[in-house]
Amino acid sequence: MPTLPKVSIVILNWNGKKYLEQFLPSVLATQYPRFEIVVADNGSTDDSIDFLKANHPDIRIISFDSNMGFAKGYNEALKLIISDYYVLLNSDVEVLPGWLDPMVQLLESGKEIAACQPKILSWKNKNMFEYAGAAGGWMDKYGYPFARGRIFDIAEEDRNQYDITEPIFWASGASLFIRSSVFHKMKGFDEYFFAHQEEIDLCWRIQLAGYKIYACPSSVVYHVGGGTLPRGNSLKTYLNFRNNRIMLSKNLPFTKKVSIIPFRFMLDCISALKGLFTGDAGYFWAVIRAQFAFCKWWLFFKKKSIAPTNKKGKLYGYLPKNIAWLHFVKKKNYFTEIEAETN
Numbered sequence: 083m084p085t086l087p088k089v090s091i092v093i094l095n096w097n098g099k100k101y102l103e104q105f106l107p108s109v110l111a112t113q114y115p116r117f118e119i120v121v122a123d124n125g126s127t128d129d130s131i132d133f134l135k136a137n138h139p140d141i142r143i144i145s146f147d148s149n150m151g152f153a154k155g156y157n158e159a160l161k162l163i164i165s166d167y168y169v170l171l172n173s174d175v176e177v178l179p180g181w182l183d184p185m186v187q188l189l190e191s192g193k194e195i196a197a198c199q200p201k202i203l204s205w206k207n208k209n210m211f212e213y214a215g216a217a218g219g220w221m222d223k224y225g226y227p228f229a230r231g232r233i234f235d236i237a238e239e240d241r242n243q244y245d246i247t248e249p250i251f252w253a254s255g256a257s258l259f260i261r262s263s264v265f266h267k268m269k270g271f272d273e274y275f276f277a278h279q280e281e282i283d284l285c286w287r288i289q290l291a292g293y294k295i296y297a298c299p300s301s302v303v304y305h306v307g308g309g310t311l312p313r314g315n316s317l318k319t320y321l322n323f324r325n326n327r328i329m330l331s332k333n334l335p336f337t338k339k340v341s342i343i344p345f346r347f348m349l350d351c352i353s354a355l356k357g358l359f360t361g362d363a364g365y366f367w368a369v370i371r372a373q374f375a376f377c378k379w380w381l382f383f384k385k386k387s388i389a390p391t392n393k394k395g396k397l398y399g400y401l402p403k404n405i406a407w408l409h410f411v412k413k414k415n416y417f418t419e420i421e422a423e424t425n
Contacts, residue, residue: 094173189259212237272388316365
């Protein structure tokens with residue numbers, strides 16, 4: 083019989099002892115025959131490492147001296163891990179015993195499939211989709227990410243309406259199952275991002291290289307969300323707006339870049355002003371800071387970012403319209419309504 087592929091479940095931890103205590107038991111109960119768990123610690127100042135050594139001595143620990151962020155933290159950790167597949171798993175995720183098998187079977191079915199994600203439901207309300215990925219990520223013409231089951235801040239109830247295994251634009255970094263060879267071929271995450279949207283950038287580059295990203299809803303996990311930076315946090319807002327603009331600049335073809343990026347600048351300014359007029363000064367300044375930070379990247383750091391290997395691959399999970407217009411003006415709140423706009 084052929085040997086089953088090895089899967090390394092890699093949890094990047096930063097001061098997350100409470101989540102390791104709560105959710106590691108479910109990961110340890112994984113029934114797939116050939117897997118390992120690795121905790122990469124990003125310079126935690128709590129007693130996460132002591133807890134692991136005392137309670138889970140068989141789990142491999144990779145320790146870093148400082149918090150390098152999601153992107154560099156995973157890049158450095160995965161350089162030290164030899165495996166057929168990686169699962170990049172947030173520490174605040176509960177998994178089911180059979181969660182790995184469907185994703186292994188999916189990627190084993192075709193070498194063109196580079197990565198996938200499970201169906202991600204809310205741990206707090208397990209019949210609802212979770213914000214960070216839901217049933218698979220999409221992106222619109224202007225770089226706004228959304229997901230099957232989540233449009234902006236509206237998460238749908240899971241009624242098995244997205245239980246179709248199909249290509250998507252991006253797989254969530256909360257539970258990203260990826261072929262190790264492709265991860266390294268793409269040079270991993272763009273470390274300038276630090277955190278937020280680095281997985282979307284990676285998935286975009288993967289698709290441009292000719293591979294596919296899939297949703298695998300027969301695998302289910304439950305995500306708490308906001309374990310490191312909660313939604314509404316000014317730093318999170320800043321990173322999302324800055325990184326999104328960088329991602330567009332890197333991956334769009336020139337003919338689209340010259341029209342889309344200025345339009346996004348205008349949309350971002352409108353969003354900032356809306357925050358100011360509704361009393362959210364923190365949001366306003368985070369968006370404004372992100373615009374200046376993008377200019378700084380363009381002038382001084384652009385050459386250090388990871389560019390796509392080519393820009394000829396077909397993009398799946400792409401909406402050739404403005405989802406903000408469809409949602410806020412035309413009042414389309416559900417993914418099925420948005421998807422209908424692609425026809």
